[in-house]
Amino acid sequence: MLELKHISYAVREGDSELGILNDISLTIDDHRLVVFTGPNGGGKTTLAKIIMGLVKPTGGQILWNGQDITDLGITERARLGISYGFQQPPRFKGLTVRNLLTIASGNEKLSKDQCCQYLTKVGLCANDYLDREVDASLSGGEVKRIEIATILARSSQLMIFDEPEAGIDLWSFARLTETFEQIHASGTATMIIISHQERIISLADEIIVVGDGELRHRGTPEEILPQILADTLSGCPVLTKEGAAV
Numbered sequence: 001m002l003e004l005k006h007i008s009y010a011v012r013e014g015d016s017e018l019g020i021l022n023d024i025s026l027t028i029d030d031h032r033l034v035v036f037t038g039p040n041g042g043g044k045t046t047l048a049k050i051i052m053g054l055v056k057p058t059g060g061q062i063l064w065n066g067q068d069i070t071d072l073g074i075t076e077r078a079r080l081g082i083s084y085g086f087q088q089p090p091r092f093k094g095l096t097v098r099n100l101l102t103i104a105s106g107n108e109k110l111s112k113d114q115c116c117q118y119l120t121k122v123g124l125c126a127n128d129y130l131d132r133e134v135d136a137s138l139s140g141g142e143v144k145r146i147e148i149a150t151i152l153a154r155s156s157q158l159m160i161f162d163e164p165e166a167g168i169d170l171w172s173f174a175r176l177t178e179t180f181e182q183i184h185a186s187g188t189a190t191m192i193i194i195s196h197q198e199r200i201i202s203l204a205d206e207i208i209v210v211g212d213g214e215l216r217h218r219g220t221p222e223e224i225l226p227q228i229l230a231d232t233l234s235g236c237p238v239l240t241k242e243g244a245a246v
């Protein structure tokens, strides 16, 4: 179980302090598929990075399976079974796709068949990609899918995906949503997916709307999706302070 207690994050801007996240508390039970959504700049990525240990909160506490991980770094959190896929994944010049999958899986003898299974789940063919370097020669969508494949290879207990749909073609997106559904159905991992995509939002057990650095609303897709779809940001009661129901 993941527990965030009164998480805040602020940065210094000149002489003043800029609040990015303000007193966010939430609990995510094991094996849930939770989607963070909300307007651009609302604080979703910052919140996800705080869970992964990429950003240190200026206030509050994070518990993972009852353990206080607030002061733990990324590596320690990864060892505890948390993984994170960047909105814009880094490239790794000199490392091939096979290298990355092998490192991620922790299995030095990872076979071509196993690599192929991970790559197929994100709509890539192993024959075309296994020996390619993860460098600038790959397109943004390819790097994104390779990174997601490495997260699948890690089989973490908590997988965080930041806008997995970004830059991905429709066919690969369909494979990806199937993969999310399969992981969810298998009950082997908790997933937090940051997304603006209706199809992904509809897969969620729960949607958490983050706006202006606050947790605006949480509920099932049936409760939240119609409201998001019904209006633009300015008129949407789910995304505005007036509609805050948390």
Ligand SMILES: Nc1ncnc2c1ncn2[C@@H]1O[C@H](COP(=O)(O)OP(=O)(O)OP(=O)(O)O)[C@@H](O)[C@H]1O
Pocket: 011, 020, 038, 039, 040, 041, 042, 043, 044, 045, 046, 047
């Ligand atoms: N280190 C920082 N210094 C200054 N501003 C920051 C910093 N980190 C985040 N922000 C600001 O905090 C806000 C929240 O950013 P964040 O990336 O978390 O939003 P988001 O909800 O993920 O947005 P998007 O949907 O566009 O990806 C943004 O306005 C961003 O510019």
